[in-house]
Amino acid sequence: MKLLVVAKRVPDPEAKIRVKPDGNSIVTEQLKFVINPFDEIAVEEALRIKEKLGGEVVVLSVGPAEAAEQVRTALAMGADRGVLIKADGVCADPGIIARALAEVAKQEGFDVLLMGKQAVDTDYGQTCGMLAQILGVPYAAFACKVEVEGESKRLAVVREVDGGLETKLIGMPCIVTADLRLNEPRYASLPGIMKAKKKEIRQVSLEELGVGVTPKLRVESLEEPPKRQGGRKVGSVEELVRALHDEAKVI
Amino acid sequence: MAGILVVAENYEGRLRSATFHAVQAALDYAKVKGESDVFALVLGTDASKLARELALYPLAEVFCLEQPEIAHYTAEAYSEAISKFLESRPFDALIGASSTFVKDLFPRLAERLGGGMVNEVLEILAPDRFKRPMFAGSVIATVRLEGDPKLITIRPTAFDTAPKAQEGAKVTPVGPFAISLPFTAEFVQFEEVKSERPKLTEAKRVVSGGRGLKSAEGFHSTIEPLADTLGAAIGASRAAVDSGFCPNDYQVGQTGKVVAPDLYVAVGISGAIQHLAGMKDSKVIVAVNKDEEAPIFEIADYGLVADLFKAVPEMIGELKKVKSA
Numbered sequence: 174m175k176l177l178v179v180a181k182r183v184p185d186p187e188a189k190i191r192v193k194p195d196g197n198s199i200v201t202e203q204l205k206f207v208i209n210p211f212d213e214i215a216v217e218e219a220l221r222i223k224e225k226l227g228g229e230v231v232v233l234s235v236g237p238a239e240a241a242e243q244v245r246t247a248l249a250m251g252a253d254r255g256v257l258i259k260a261d262g263v264c265a266d267p268g269i270i271a272r273a274l275a276e277v278a279k280q281e282g283f284d285v286l287l288m289g290k291q292a293v294d295t296d297y298g299q300t301c302g303m304l305a306q307i308l309g310v311p312y313a314a315f316a317c318k319v320e321v322e323g324e325s326k327r328l329a330v331v332r333e334v335d336g337g338l339e340t341k342l343i344g345m346p347c348i349v350t351a352d353l354r355l356n357e358p359r360y361a362s363l364p365g366i367m368k369a370k371k372k373e374i375r376q377v378s379l380e381e382l383g384v385g386v387t388p389k390l391r392v393e394s395l396e397e398p399p400k401r402q403g404g405r406k407v408g409s410v411e412e413l414v415r416a417l418h419d420e421a422k423v424i
Numbered sequence: 425m426a427g428i429l430v431v432a433e434n435y436e437g438r439l440r441s442a443t444f445h446a447v448q449a450a451l452d453y454a455k456v457k458g459e460s461d462v463f464a465l466v467l468g469t470d471a472s473k474l475a476r477e478l479a480l481y482p483l484a485e486v487f488c489l490e491q492p493e494i495a496h497y498t499a500e501a502y503s504e505a506i507s508k509f510l511e512s513r514p515f516d517a518l519i520g521a522s523s524t525f526v527k528d529l530f531p532r533l534a535e536r537l538g539g540g541m542v543n544e545v546l547e548i549l550a551p552d553r554f555k556r557p558m559f560a561g562s563v564i565a566t567v568r569l570e571g572d573p574k575l576i577t578i579r580p581t582a583f584d585t586a587p588k589a590q591e592g593a594k595v596t597p598v599g600p601f602a603i604s605l606p607f608t609a610e611f612v613q614f615e616e617v618k619s620e621r622p623k624l625t626e627a628k629r630v631v632s633g634g635r636g637l638k639s640a641e642g643f644h645s646t647i648e649p650l651a652d653t654l655g656a657a658i659g660a661s662r663a664a665v666d667s668g669f670c671p672n673d674y675q676v677g678q679t680g681k682v683v684a685p686d687l688y689v690a691v692g693i694s695g696a697i698q699h700l701a702g703m704k705d706s707k708v709i710v711a712v713n714k715d716e717e718a719p720i721f722e723i724a725d726y727g728l729v730a731d732l733f734k735a736v737p738e739m740i741g742e743l744k745k746v747k748s749a
């Protein structure tokens with residue numbers, strides 16, 4: 174089984190994000206970066222599929238040179254090798270990222286490509302669907318359960334959709350995006366971290382892949398949203414209910 | 425002739441109320457663009473029935489498409505069907521309300537059509553400029569979108585629901601189209617979480633429970649009676665869902681549902697940024713938490729520092745008194 178998995182470098186979701194005074198970018202000093210949590214779940218799922226059915230897990234990341242750290246983390250979790258697509262300074266246009274991933278996916282070939290359902294920095298959630306269309310393969314988004322039918326080369330994927338759970342059957346090669354409840358990612362073990370140091374990370378540029386860098390979707394400026402004014406603490410349940418009735422008039 | 429097309433959501437033979445917010449967003453978009461006409465498209469089983477319902481809104485024309493290949497939704501078949509339709513009748517912009525349906529469909533469709541896409545739009549500044557949240561709503565970005573057509577998904581809570589029209593719109597059946605996929609992509613089944621309660625994204629009042637409820641039993645015996653007393657929908661934090669207290673579909677937040685009811689009661693929820701991303705635009709927020717330092721109190725209109733297992737039953741009693749008074 175040839176498994177590709179995408180691991181994007183994003184700011185730690187626990188971190189407080191601030192916009193620089195010029196409104197062009199966020200403050201990155203002192204900011205910790207991690208693998209996008211949804212991608213981390215995808216990495217875990219790829220490793221589990223490999224552990225069950227054998228094969229190879231290749232980690233892909235599109236980003237600055239520092240994104241090698243996130244690729245390395247995925248290698249420490251157990252992935253076999255990495256490809257870092259360097260896109261320094263290029264904004265996170267989902268169309269460009271999808272094209273870059275598509276080129277590498279074509280070079281590598283794959284049975285299943287996994288990635289997170291969205292990145293927690295841009296919150297775009299567009300790359301997967303675009304990638305699937307570019308590659309001409311089916312996909313299942315928001316997966317909370319993946320069953321691989323190795324014989325028939327199909328995946329039965331349970332998807333978290335509005336109103337309940339949907340099951341979709343897709344034929345390989347295919348793409349799956351991970352939702353929060355697909356699994357709980359493992360921590361990299363110490364031996365895993367040691368081994369990862371020797372694993373290969375191939376670096377390629379967008380130019381080498383022949384991917385244009387003119388974005389369709391561009392961020393012009395950033396601002397912090399108006400802060401919601403907190404109200405007050407009430408002393409008792411009785412006071413609360415009275416306030417909701419007399420003051421807020423919502424009951 | 426181009427124009428603006430709303431892609432309606434056919435949810436189990438019903439129109440999702442979010443669709444009517446998308447109609448309003450499309451009307452706003454038309455105004456910004458200096459156009460007057462907005463169209464809509466409904467697909468799938470019972471599409472013609474739903475089209476007649478949609479036709480009561482201020483639309484120029486409602487198209488409907490029913491054929492066996494799209495009896496059930498898949499992104500693959502729907503993308504093909506919509507693309508085929510657009511070959512004969514192009515539009516400059518396609519607008520949908522953010523839901524798992526549209527989040528799934530639009531990226532694939534955008535690429536299929538060679539267009540561009542922007543998601544979770546909060547405000548339309550110009551035909552190609554929008555405001556949208558990033559970083560779980562910690563940041564609001566102004567973005568520019570190139571590409572033709574433009575696929576735009578809007579956050580339903582940021583737009584009103586469209587008013588009904590004076591005159592009904594014309595309903596036009598289209599298709600069938602040749603849809604053949606070179607791979608397997610099949611709908612198998614849908615297990616609906618059935619509930620008599622108001623829908624989370626449509627309710628005027630929401631009661632949400634978090635990890636503080638301790639167990640599924642704690643969640644049911646505490647949150648449900650409070651929701652019943654208030655006639656509220658039930659929501660939850662990710663921690664409550666992950667711990668198995670309630671179904672996935674209840675999750676409110678960055679990666680769950682975004683709600684903005686008149687009243688949001690957060691019970692045993694700490695107020696992580698990812699949770700706030702889904703509820704901070706509620707009109708009135710009440711928080712019940714035993715930790716007076718919990719971040720939820722920073723945004724709550726009314727905060728009650730108390731043990732929820734004592735406070736919630738008391739609250740139900742007080743609410744009943746108010747009701748009967």
Ligand SMILES: Cc1cc2nc3c(=O)[nH]c(=O)nc-3n(C[C@H](O)[C@H](O)[C@H](O)COP(=O)(O)OP(=O)(O)OC[C@H]3O[C@@H](n4cnc5c(N)ncnc54)[C@H](O)[C@@H]3O)c2cc1C
Pocket residue numbers: 186210211293633634635636637660661662663664675676677678679680681691692693694695696697698699702712713714715718730731732733
């Ligand atoms: C990628 C990513 C996406 C995420 N998406 C979401 C999302 O969409 N929605 C979401 O909600 N979270 C999301 N999260 C998780 C989020 O970061 C928090 O972990 C989560 O919201 C915490 O849930 P909680 O408030 O119920 O639990 P906790 O943070 O553990 O808070 C429990 C609260 O209950 C209180 N409490 C305990 N016992 C009692 C009692 N007896 N009486 C009164 N109060 C009590 C405690 O004081 C505490 O404040 C996401 C996280 C990541 C990394």
